[in-house]
Amino acid sequence: KAGVTQTPRYLIKTRGQQVTLSCSPISGHRSVSWYQQTPGQGLQFLFEYFSETQRNKGNFPGRFSGRQFSNSRSEMNVSTLELGDSALYLCASSLDRAGRNIQYFGAGTRLSVL
Amino acid sequence: KQEVTQIPAALSVPEGENLVLNCSFTDSAIYNLQWFRQDPGKGLTSLLLIQSSQREQTSGRLNASLDKSSGRSTLYIAASQPGDSATYLCATGEGGSEKLVFGKGTKLTVNP
Numbered sequence: 248k249a250g251v252t253q254t255p256r257y258l259i260k261t262r263g264q265q266v267t268l269s270c271s272p273i274s275g276h277r278s279v280s281w282y283q284q285t286p287g288q289g290l291q292f293l294f295e296y297f298s299e300t301q302r303n304k305g306n307f308p309g310r311f312s313g314r315q316f317s318n319s320r321s322e323m324n325v326s327t328l329e330l331g332d333s334a335l336y337l338c339a340s341s342l343d344r345a346g347r348n349i350q351y352f353g354a355g356t357r358l359s360v361l
Numbered sequence: 362k363q364e365v366t367q368i369p370a371a372l373s374v375p376e377g378e379n380l381v382l383n384c385s386f387t388d389s390a391i392y393n394l395q396w397f398r399q400d401p402g403k404g405l406t407s408l409l410l411i412q413s414s415q416r417e418q419t420s421g422r423l424n425a426s427l428d429k430s431s432g433r434s435t436l437y438i439a440a441s442q443p444g445d446s447a448t449y450l451c452a453t454g455e456g457g458s459e460k461l462v463f464g465k466g467t468k469l470t471v472n473p
């Protein structure tokens with residue numbers, strides 16, 4: 248059974264650009280969560296999607312958005328990139344309710360903003 | 362607001378030693394607590410999930426305990442090996458929601 252797949256693995260962008268990250272969950276999983284990991288703040292919750300609906304959202308500005316498709320694949324978009332957006336972005340999938348089931352993480356997308 | 366703290370931030374031990382990693386949380390209204398392992402530059406690997414109704418969960422050389430009333434969990438690693446070197450993170454929910462809150466992790470180094 249394939250794991251959680253995140254693409255691309257690495258991205259380099261400049262300030263002001265926008266970026267889209269993709270996450271394919273484990274087959275059969277309906278919940279997808281996104282996290283930002285930085286050395287200073289650690290892992291911070293961005294949002295969670297279930298059956299194409301955003302169920303929970305963290306404390307990030309509106310420049311961070313996401314969506315989930317009918318096949319459970321999810322995308323995350325960051326507009327008007329800032330230097331502080333440089334981070335490892337991790338996606339996790341779970342069978343049903345993210346907070347009540349084991350979450351399986353992808354390898355992440357490392358975003359560098361220059 | 363849930364806050365998760367892990368102590369110590371870093372730990373270096375000789376191979377073969379038994380060790381304990383600590384995790385504390387402020388809001389005891391949780392469904393479960395999860396322990397993860399993260400290797401440098403990689404994603405997270407789930408190690409153990411303890412339901413709020415459980416006291417312990419074991420997997421191989423790993424044993425995790427949960428004391429909801431005191432807001433504490435411990436991860437016990439028996440007979441540590443160099444391959445156990447990684448950062449270990451604990452995470453639990455906030456306000457009964459699906460949002461996971463993570464500790465900053467304990468970076469473990471096991472020396473041969």
